[in-house]
Amino acid sequence: MFRQQPPAWSEPFISRPLEHPLQLTRPFDQITREWAWENATGKGIKVAVIDSGIDATHEAVGGPVSSYASVQEGSDGIYYDTLPHTDAHGHATACSGIIRRVAPECELYSVKVLGNDLKGRGLIFASGLRWAIEQGVQVCNLSLGTTKKEFYALLHELVDMAYFKNIILVTAANNFPIPSFPSMYSSVISVASHPGKDPFLYYYNPKPPVEFGAPGINVRVAWRDHKWITATGNSFAAPHIAGLVARILSKHPELTPFQIKFVLYALAANVSKERTPHNPYEE
Template sequence: MLTVVRLVTAAVLAFTGTAADPVRDQQKWVLDALNVEQAWASTRGEGVTVAVVDSAVDPDVKELKGRVSSGPDMSAGAVQREVRPGRHGTAMAGLIAGSGEDDGLVGVAPAARILSLPMAIDDEPGFSMPPMEEDGPAADSPLARALRYAANHGAQVVSMSIGSYGPLRSEREAVSYALGKGVVLVAAVGNDGQTAYAREKSTSYWSFPAGYPGVIGVAATDKQGRRASFSSDNLSVLVSAPGVEVPVVKRGGGYELSEGTSSAAALVAGVAALIKSRHPTLPPEQVAQALVAGSKGGPAAGYDDQTGFGVVDAAAALDAAARLTGAKRSVEAGVKHFGEGEDSPVPTRPGPDPLRLGLYGGGVLVALAMFCGAIVLLNQRKE
């Protein structure tokens, strides 16, 4: 099967900020939509590493300086090559963990670290890498290699603003492996909401890795919290986040505006990092549950395939995560409490009741003795 990996940013717009209108003002609506500043009262992502599976992250931009580690080129397999910093990966890393240095862009988890796992080239038309073919179950795709590397090198969250139209067995297995290691996986659902197919069928093609079970699929919303027209709509959508006119860091420094589910996914990966910082042992499925429970502005029916359960609220998600961990503690405490009382009686062994069996046996013996006695008396009378 051939699969082309795409970076799923729809467009990059001109940045309109000036000296009197800095990037922090431009991004205020994004932080407000996610209720990030309230969440920062609890955590800013300390102790968490987020793997960015994307083009390479520029470690020298001021917002990320000193907090980026780089893994090998995941697209090259056994042959390693030098990878240049990419525009898209740098932008996504800034949304996740930008420090706000010198009034610069601030990410959702500004104290988190970034593990850059390059597997795509975003300097060519189409933002893609050459197709790869999976020959049998042993072949690993670049994404499968990246997920295993992230899980084995300390990442607690993986952000994947990439997509392909075909699922691969090696990727499904790598997703299961990472989830089994407790790693939270977040992916963009794609930007196919305005395709001819989507208009005709009222649903979009599924994009992977967002479509794999256990991956948190993120749709894009606008400034009013409505689904962005380009955002893919299908059942891979779990939650949503801002994806229209979102300020991002440029490779080499500076800023620009982005549109796409890429930005939305990176922002939700940042919220997942906040949750893992505050509750490091919370398993991936409960992180997803906390994101869902804390979401706002959801559809009247509770869920739809356009915005999922609603727009992520970082502070509410942290509260939901605390309730989940609290529930676990209360159950454990209850078991201990109820186990400290008087020991229960040993259960009766299966089989006949010895007392009843004895009474029955005694009765049979008495009856037998009386029967024998009657026979003796009859015999004596005959004589």
């Protein structure tokens, strides 16, 4: 019998201690909100808001934006304008205000891929996501998506790239019953709306692809020109979960994407023993 080389990808499983030992999460019934995020603020966690650009001067944003990139397309192809910008619409400022409400000390990255009509090209969107991944952010809030199937493979490649780099992508489900990408991919955290007002109240959906429900119906959000509006949409549910993820990671930076999903599942109001399920429509 001749000796064969081990199959590809076998190296991490050879019989010696790992160079980077894995950190264990708690048993399911010991995962509590106190352990997961109490006293955490999101400090040290980079959160990219890939959207219409953040207005850093709005009171809801509550602090500076750490980095900017406005994705542009010129005669020579895609390029990134990294000068400070403002919000072309109001949408990104709304999402950023929610994130900072939940994780006030997180570092925001403004990735501008949408215009003042809240529309953008799929290639611009994908390029913005690629830029955020290359910056080494830990969380991306994607309150946008595309229904165009020609971008399915490209976005899937980027989502997988993020997953294997331990970057959490929190995506808003489409507001209409039409599949949109990347919210339909299994490796993202897909979010839809419930009508509650408590920013820390969310539910698990046992029938994915949409996995969690967070406040997103008639919520008061920041808007352009330092204004506030009452708005409805899955766009505003996703940043509630993105903020929670930032809080969890600031306390437990070793957690991987699938561990983060497990913690979120364990602490959902309709799963956790800490919260008594109730009807948010009665709030």
